[in-house]
Amino acid sequence: MGNCRVKQSRRKFIKAAAAAGGLLATGIVNPFNAVIFATERPEDPTKPWWGYGIDIEKCIGCGRCANACKLENDVPKEPFYFRTWVEQYTIKNDGSVKVESPNGGINGFKQTVPEADIFKAFFVPKMCNHCHKSPCVQACPVGATYDSPDGVVLVDESYCIGCRYCVQACPYGCRYIHPEKNVVDKCTLCYHRISKGKTTACVEVCPTHARILGDLNDQEGELYSFMKNHNCLVLKPHLNTGSKLYYNALSAEVR
Template identity: 55%
Template sequence: MEADRREFLKQTGLLLVLTGAAAQAWDFVLAGEPEKAPTYKLLDHWWAMAMDIRKCIGCGNCVRACKTENGVLLEPDCFRTWVERYHVHPDDPGHPEVDSPNGGYGGFPEKYKAGDGSKNFFVPKMCNHCAHSPCVQVCPVGATFESPDGVVLVDKTYCLGCRYCVQACPYGCRYIDPRTETVDKCSLCYHRITKGLTTACCEVCPMGARKLGDLKDPKDPIHDFLKDHMIHVLKPEMATGAKAYYNGLDGSVR
């Protein structure tokens, strides 16, 4: 009887103290793994990506890591992130020569010569996780959406594979996965960032040229990045609310 009462008080106390998410976490605390508890709060984050073109060396680590982490097909038209090489000649800066051999998966074999007066640089590209995404607006079934924490995601069980969003994305960030005939795109490694890890591409970038940032976290270094550099987004005239912020973005980049 005494033990029962103790048990009852313990359970009642737990119920009062640990409600909601905390109660879920308690199972993990009891299992000795408190760090694995689902502590992610959907409305406390607003994810963005900071990219520094002055740092990108075109090694292709991000492209390879993204495919590995997300099981993206190795086919040369399936990319969640890719790297482009720009060759801008001063006589015609409006018409740069752009190439991206296999998305930069195997790096960039030397193609240009130093000293011809041209400007050469790499541009890492990925989903801009727009706050007002054209791709979301055209989806007829609600299969693609802006999550409350600012990530544009795909509901693969809802996607019809109609390809409207592929055409609507001004950045060319979507493709149809031939295995499922549904759309695929960068998920900002949603399975990683919700566990406190950074994205696979950021994890392996040797130059720190791309950094995941949480705009709702006042201590996140992305605020310094945005404040201390001259920042630009791709195609601002389309008012997509793009959240891939570039430092050193040349006017020739499309």
């Protein structure tokens, strides 16, 4: 009975209105998409598109990367904020996982689980993933954090209002509020170094070559061959962040 009361013409009008509304909505949203993801991977292969590789099999957990990062980038020693840090994962025989990172690994690690209980253990260095579709960039209300044209997520210190939205938005916990400057701070992939042809401080001091900085556009490059030769994964792929930090030998336990 209810159906009969709706006139044919009204039904047509609703259909047309829905279609028009849908078109209008996509028309409005699409340009915003272009603003949010303004930085695209350069099609010109001579232009860099920075990425990063970490070989968990090689990391010995010396924490020199975390130490060098603090010295290079003026990160306060205390309180314990880090742009990069190392975590020690211990997977016990009963399946439970213990994660430790005392002072980010700068003062070294101790194995606190008795040897008989350990199923496997490894170190995981963590840092900004320099996502292509960064949740943090999208969260910033003032445009103080952005993707540089070569794919590095940077912060505009003089423009940041310290609202902490990006700290919340980053699924990898890679941002902190600088206690002296009161603005957000994060790994810049040593942008001041890589743009001068040097490598990052963490890569510079890694004794086992577990860290690789590279240009994803450079098919002859070290990172490209690292990714080709290893079974590389990114952290939290289900979040579709477009992470450009590739791990070799990444266990499912790593969060």
